[in-house]
Amino acid sequence: MAHVNENYLKLPGNYLFATIAKKVEAFSKAHPEANIIRLGIGDVTRPLAPAIIEAMHKAVDEMGKAETFRGYGPEQGYDFLRQAIIDGDYKTRGIDLDIDEVFVGDGAKTDVACIQEIFGSDLKFAVADPVYPVYLDSNVMLGHTGDWNAEKGIYDGVVYLPCTAENGFKAEPPTEDVDIVYLCNPSNPTGTAMSKAELENWVKTAKEKKFIIIYDSAYETYITEPDVPHSIFEIEGAKEVAIELRSYSKCAGFTGTRCSYVVVPKACVGYKADGTAVELNPMWNRRQCTFFNGTPYVIQRAAEAYYSPEGQKQCLADVNYYMENAHIIRDGLVAAGFTVYGATNSPYAWVQTPNGMKSWDFFDLLLEKAHVVTTPGSGFGPHGEGYLRLTAFGTKENTIEAVKRIADLKLFK
Amino acid sequence: MAHVNENYLKLPGNYLFATIAKKVEAFSKAHPEANIIRLGIGDVTRPLAPAIIEAMHKAVDEMGKAETFRGYGPEQGYDFLRQAIIDGDYKTRGIDLDIDEVFVGDGAKTDVACIQEIFGSDLKFAVADPVYPVYLDSNVMLGHTGDWNAEKGIYDGVVYLPCTAENGFKAEPPTEDVDIVYLCNPSNPTGTAMSKAELENWVKTAKEKKFIIIYDSAYETYITEPDVPHSIFEIEGAKEVAIELRSYSKCAGFTGTRCSYVVVPKACVGYKADGTAVELNPMWNRRQCTFFNGTPYVIQRAAEAYYSPEGQKQCLADVNYYMENAHIIRDGLVAAGFTVYGATNSPYAWVQTPNGMKSWDFFDLLLEKAHVVTTPGSGFGPHGEGYLRLTAFGTKENTIEAVKRIADLKLFK
Numbered sequence: 151m152a153h154v155n156e157n158y159l160k161l162p163g164n165y166l167f168a169t170i171a172k173k174v175e176a177f178s179k180a181h182p183e184a185n186i187i188r189l190g191i192g193d194v195t196r197p198l199a200p201a202i203i204e205a206m207h208k209a210v211d212e213m214g215k216a217e218t219f220r221g222y223g224p225e226q227g228y229d230f231l232r233q234a235i236i237d238g239d240y241k242t243r244g245i246d247l248d249i250d251e252v253f254v255g256d257g258a259k260t261d262v263a264c265i266q267e268i269f270g271s272d273l274k275f276a277v278a279d280p281v282y283p284v285y286l287d288s289n290v291m292l293g294h295t296g297d298w299n300a301e302k303g304i305y306d307g308v309v310y311l312p313c314t315a316e317n318g319f320k321a322e323p324p325t326e327d328v329d330i331v332y333l334c335n336p337s338n339p340t341g342t343a344m345s346k347a348e349l350e351n352w353v354k355t356a357k358e359k360k361f362i363i364i365y366d367s368a369y370e371t372y373i374t375e376p377d378v379p380h381s382i383f384e385i386e387g388a389k390e391v392a393i394e395l396r397s398y399s400k401c402a403g404f405t406g407t408r409c410s411y412v413v414v415p416k417a418c419v420g421y422k423a424d425g426t427a428v429e430l431n432p433m434w435n436r437r438q439c440t441f442f443n444g445t446p447y448v449i450q451r452a453a454e455a456y457y458s459p460e461g462q463k464q465c466l467a468d469v470n471y472y473m474e475n476a477h478i479i480r481d482g483l484v485a486a487g488f489t490v491y492g493a494t495n496s497p498y499a500w501v502q503t504p505n506g507m508k509s510w511d512f513f514d515l516l517l518e519k520a521h522v523v524t525t526p527g528s529g530f531g532p533h534g535e536g537y538l539r540l541t542a543f544g545t546k547e548n549t550i551e552a553v554k555r556i557a558d559l560k561l562f563k
Numbered sequence: 564m565a566h567v568n569e570n571y572l573k574l575p576g577n578y579l580f581a582t583i584a585k586k587v588e589a590f591s592k593a594h595p596e597a598n599i600i601r602l603g604i605g606d607v608t609r610p611l612a613p614a615i616i617e618a619m620h621k622a623v624d625e626m627g628k629a630e631t632f633r634g635y636g637p638e639q640g641y642d643f644l645r646q647a648i649i650d651g652d653y654k655t656r657g658i659d660l661d662i663d664e665v666f667v668g669d670g671a672k673t674d675v676a677c678i679q680e681i682f683g684s685d686l687k688f689a690v691a692d693p694v695y696p697v698y699l700d701s702n703v704m705l706g707h708t709g710d711w712n713a714e715k716g717i718y719d720g721v722v723y724l725p726c727t728a729e730n731g732f733k734a735e736p737p738t739e740d741v742d743i744v745y746l747c748n749p750s751n752p753t754g755t756a757m758s759k760a761e762l763e764n765w766v767k768t769a770k771e772k773k774f775i776i777i778y779d780s781a782y783e784t785y786i787t788e789p790d791v792p793h794s795i796f797e798i799e800g801a802k803e804v805a806i807e808l809r810s811y812s813k814c815a816g817f818t819g820t821r822c823s824y825v826v827v828p829k830a831c832v833g834y835k836a837d838g839t840a841v842e843l844n845p846m847w848n849r850r851q852c853t854f855f856n857g858t859p860y861v862i863q864r865a866a867e868a869y870y871s872p873e874g875q876k877q878c879l880a881d882v883n884y885y886m887e888n889a890h891i892i893r894d895g896l897v898a899a900g901f902t903v904y905g906a907t908n909s910p911y912a913w914v915q916t917p918n919g920m921k922s923w924d925f926f927d928l929l930l931e932k933a934h935v936v937t938t939p940g941s942g943f944g945p946h947g948e949g950y951l952r953l954t955a956f957g958t959k960e961n962t963i964e965a966v967k968r969i970a971d972l973k974l975f976k
Contacts, residue, residue, distance in 0.1 A: 151773040152742045153683035154833035154841045158849055165852050193634035203627035206861070207620060213820065214616035220819040221606035256669050256821075256859075263854040270566035271684075271706055287853045293684055329565045360564040406633040406860045407626065408669075420567035428567045436571055439578050440700045441676040446669075446862055447819045448619070 157293045162300065166283055166529035167191050173514075174523050181521075187552040189479075189540045190523040192338070192498070194403045196471060198452070199464035202402065205455030209448040223444040226435065227254025227411070231450045235411055238457035239396070245383045251415050251431060253438055254453075256445050258368050258397035258410040262332070263288035264441070265364055265393060265412065268433040269329050269420065276309035276331040278321040280339055280527055280534030282366070285332040303532040312533045313340060319491060319500065320344050323355035329420075331356070334366040335382075336373060339530045339539040340500040341476075341492015343378040349385050356391035362420065362430070363392040371401035371469050372476075373495045389415035393430065400497065402456045402465045409445055409453040472497050475549040476542035482553035483540075487562030497542040500527070504561040509535055520555035570706045575713065579696055579942035580604050586927075587936050594934075600965040602892075602953045603936040605751070605911070607816045609884060611865070612877035615815065618868035622861040636857040639848065640667025640824070644863045648824055651870035652809070658796045664828050664844060666851055667866070669858050671781050671810035671823040675745070676701035677854070678777055678806065678825065681846040682742050682833065689722035689744040691734040693752055693940055693947030695779070698745040716945040725946045726753060732904060732913065733757050736768035742833075744769070747779040748795075749786060752943045752952040753913040754889075754905015756791040762798050769804035775833065775843070776805040784814035784882050785889075786908045802828035806843065813910065815869045815878045822858055822866040885910050888962040889955035895966035896953075900975030910955040913940070917974040922948055933968035 163169065170190055178186060198206075212218035226232070232252040240247050255261045263284050266273060273294040277285050286308065289295055296306030304310060309328055311321035319340040324331065333352065336343035344352075356363050365382040373380055382392045394413040398404035414434045419427040445453075455461045480493035483501055493499040501524075503512040509526035516522045516538070527537030542549065576582065583603050591599060611619075625631035639645070645665040653660050668674045676697050679686060686707040690698050699721065702708055709719030717723055722741055724734035732753040737744065746765065749756035757765075769776050778795040786793055795805045807826040811817035827847045832840040858866075868874045893906035902915040914937075916925040922939035929935045929951070940950030955962065 151740065152775040152833040153685070154835060154843070154846060155681050155683055156835055157684075158681070158846055159835075159841075161849065165849075168852070191635070195629070195632070195634065197629050197632040198626045200627065203623055206623045206626075210616055210619045210623060213611045213619075214613065216608070216610050219608070219610040219816075221608065221816075222604070222818045257856045259856040260854060267705070268568050268571070270568055271570075272566070284853060291850065291853060292680070327564065362565040403632075403634075405635045406857070408856065408859045420565040422567060422569055422572075428572075430567070433567060433571055436574065436578075437704065439581070440697060440704060441673060443670045443672040443821065444819070446821045446859060448861065449859055 155291070157291055160290055160295070160298050160305070161287060162298050165287070166525070170523065170525065173517065177517055184521045186521045186523060187544065187548045188523040189544055189549070189552055190525045192400070192541045192543060193405050194400065194543045195545060196403055196468040198403055198407065199461055199468070201458050201461040201464055202452050202455045205451045206448055209451035213448065220447040223447055223450070225439045225442055225444050226250070227252070227445060228447070228450050231454045234454045234457040240381065240383070243380060243384055245381060247413060248416065251413055253412045253414065253434060254445050254450060255410040255412060255442070257408045258366065258395050258399065259284055261395050261410050261412045262364065262366055264437070265395070265434070266292060266294065266330070268430060268437055273330065274307070274309070274328045276311055276324040276328045278313050278332070278334065278337065279310040279532060280313060280530030281332065282334055282338045283530065310531065313337070314533060315491070318342060320348060323352055327359065328361050330362045330364055332364045332366065334368070336369045336378070336496035338369065339498055339525065339527065339534065341496035341498035342500070343373060343375070343495040345377045346379050346385070349379055349382060353382070353385045353388045353391060357387060360421065361391070362418065365392050365394045367394060368397040368400055369496050370396070372473060372497050374473070375495055378495050383413070383415070389417040391418065393418060398453050398456060401469065402453070403468060404453070407449060407452060409449050471546065472542045475544060475546060478546070478549050479540050479542060479553055482557060486557035493542065499540045499542070501538045501540055503536050503538060506536065509538060512538055516556060519559055520552070522552045522555060568704070570704055573703055573708070573711050573718070574700060575711050579938070583936065583938065586930065590930055597934045599934045599936060600957065600961045601936040602957055602962070602965055603938045605813070605954045605956060606818050607813065607956045608958060609816055609881040611816055611820065612874055612881070614871050614874035614877055615865050615868045618864045619861055622864035626861065633860040636860055636863070638852045638855055638857050639663070640665070640858060641860070641863050644867050647867050647870040653794065653796070656793060656797055658794060660826060661829065664826055666825045666827065666847060667858050667863060668823040668825060668855070670821045671779065671808050671812065672697055674808050674823050674825050675777065675779055677850070678808070678847070679705060679707065679743070681843060681850055686743065687720070687722070687741045689724055689737040689741045691726050691745070691747065691750065692723040692945060693726060693943030694745065695747055695751045696943065723944065726750070727946060728904070731755060733761060736765055740772065741774050743775045743777055745777045745779065747781070749782045749791070749909035751782065752911055752938065752940065752947065754909035754911035755913070756786060756788070756908040758790045759792050759798070762792055762795060766795070766798045766801045766804060770800060773834065774804070775831065778805050778807045780807060781810040781813055782909050783809070785886060785910050787886070788908055791908050796826070796828070802830040804831065806831060811866050811869060814882065815866070816881060817866070820862060820865060822862050884959065885955045888957060888959060891959070891962050892953050892955060892966055895970060899970035906955070912953045912955070914951045914953055916949050916951060919949065922951060925951055929969060932972055933965070935965045935968060
């Protein structure tokens with residue numbers, strides 16, 4: 151008899167963004183005249199850069215001719231892209247990597263959800279709170295948590311690392327024994343970023359306690375402060391205890407184009423139950439070779455073009471465009487009386503709700519009164535309650551208009 | 564402390580195709596003058612069809628303009644492709660599907676390796692023997708088997724369904740209680756295909772015993788005999804007990820382009836430990852929404868173009884080209900004295916080794932004496948011993964030459 155994975159049944163309600171989509175759809179139906187501005191989901195709006203488009207056309211033409219056609223590629227990604235990643239993202243920051251330490255994927259969501267598979271089935275993990283929901287949900291679904299505790303809004307058996315205004319929304323290393331910790335830096339959703347010294351403390355603790363840091367640096371291109379590392383491997387010794395995940399979604403507008411990569415250094419080890427060290431690099435390699443068949447050739451050529459001089463220039467212009475939006479949100483809402491975090495090293499502004507309002511109530515108010523879609527902070531974990539996340543990925547015009555509408559509500563007068 | 568998934572350590576040696584690649588590389592280095600013909604791995608060689616290339620260029624252009632740019636798509640795939648699948652692959656065969664029963668993926672390898680996740684962690688499964696290695700390996704890695712039994716060449720705890728010359732290489736339903744059964748029809752590697760009556764028996768048994776058939780029909784386009792169903796859903800009642808997986812790799816040359824789909828009918832149910840029925844469709848939906856972020860827009864447009872009248876005509880011409888190769892292999896080797904199965908409803912010929920030779924020995928002999936790369940049948944399971952798989956995906960010229968070289972060895976004289 152076919153038994154289902156009952157862990158799925160622990161998941162309460164809908165995926166955060168599905169719930170938002172439903173609410174927006176209902177409002178839109180009831181108010182078809184409303185000009186809704188979406189600063190909720192972190193999806194980009196600028197088209198792909200011309201250098202990337204050109205590379206894709208070229209690759210498509212190659213696929214149409216027998217002499218240049220490509221069938222199955224290496225599951226780990228083509229060397230041309232893996233080398234471009236090493237040269238473009240790591241050598242420039244003084245980090246040496248071997249080509250077989252880099253694994254090209256089809257999106258950081260897939261990578262971050264699946265990386266847990268190389269760890270033990272009785273996996274104990276820690277997450278920042280609030281945090282990007284996939285770290286948690288994917289672990290729930292593979293049975294690495296206890297039940298949903300509706301009263302507390304948490305899962306039993308998970309180590310939550312509170313991120314609050316008091317600690318600058320920066321998770322501190324767990325005191326409990328864990329196998330892995332998910333760290334998103336700069337953080338989604340709070341938009342805050344850890345400094346070099348803070349990351350050094352993380353690496354030091356990970357070495358002492360032998361846990362692995364799953365380091366999601368999807369937003370590294372948005373870092374503007376010199377003291378914030380772009381890669382965890384800028385920290386000495388991090389290769390022994392960290393796996394880094396990157397995405398082209400936010401730095402090159404690939405949300406609908408789908409490419410990512412994972413760096414698993416050869417120095418990085420986990421342990422068998424008997425204490426023997428096991429290299430994680432061949433384990434992830436085996437995982438990818440069995441569960442994945444490579445990212446499309448055309449898409450890998452697109453990602454490669456991101457690293458060309460033209461690609462870099464064009465994509466950086468888009469990042470700057472979004473960062474200008476982030477500043478418009480941050481500065482505009484601060485001027486209107488709000489307390490705002492983030493939006494300095496990240497495209498996300500983390501906005502405190504007025505007068506202790508609940509996240510979903512403020513979400514509803516902004517949708518109904520300002521026709522602006524946001525993301526309720528409580529959707530990212532219990533310590534997100536009392537905040538909203540606003541994203542800078544809209545057009546400049548819409549961003550200005552949305553901020554004006556929110557300011558015009560005069561919630562602090 | 565980070566504990567690793569020790570199930571990975573159960574896997575003996577290398578992935579089959581990696582081992583072959585190493586042997587070929589070593590031979591090639593030692594004999595740089597040898598003109599090696601590869602009929603081993605099932606990778607296509609014909610370029611993408613012009614209709615598909617045209618659709619990809621158009622989609623790339625859309626991604627380069629703000630008005631037509633696409634960010635995150637639905638995790639389940641765009642409706643334009645899901646509808647094209649229903650109209651092109653199912654309505655034409657009298658099968659009705661709802662659009663949300665179809666899930667677009669990035670390749671059947673990913674889909675088939677991950678589908679197990681919606682079933683219980685104490686999953687018991689059956690596979691044909693011999694069979695495509697991913698069904699088995701992926702389950703080993705997620706802990707659904709016992710240890711590797713080197714003596715027998717099997718994993719403890721797995722139900723193997725022997726496919727032999729005696730039963731026409733057609734797996735018969737398991738007598739043991741299992742949760743799921745992987746069925747590949749037409750079969751990879753034997754190239755044989757089950758008839759409608761045989762599949763009816765499978766569906767009937769699955770209903771009686773409440774197991775789910777994971778039906779991999781990656782090779783359905785190669786079916787030539789009228790009595791072989793193209794979809795399991797041609798069998799009455801199959802929607803209650805079957806999940807079907809399809810790929811564009813072999814019907815449209817997408818091995819390097821990556822697109823697939825899974826059909827999970829709403830009628831298909833599994834069971835909780837207490838016996839309550841649970842629909843599998845929302846479970847796979849939840850799995851995809853959390854672990855996946857959709858197939859690239861450009862690739863989905865490419866797959867859509869496969870269903871256009873021009874796309875169908877062009878792709879069918881390629882399928883016919885490969886099938887001509889299959890017949891060249893089958894007829895040529897039969898004429899040379901070999902016993903050959905398959906190659907009628909599939910691009911694979913399943914060739915008995917001469918004089919009871921072991922698979923790997925015959926593989927080595929053909930590599931060394933004929934400079935032809937094949938796949939040893941024993942790599943697909945213990946009942947594959949004594950056979951080789953030859954694929955029809957080369958060029959016609961190379962296929963003719965390879966068959967001539969093998970015949971010239973005069974192994975039966």
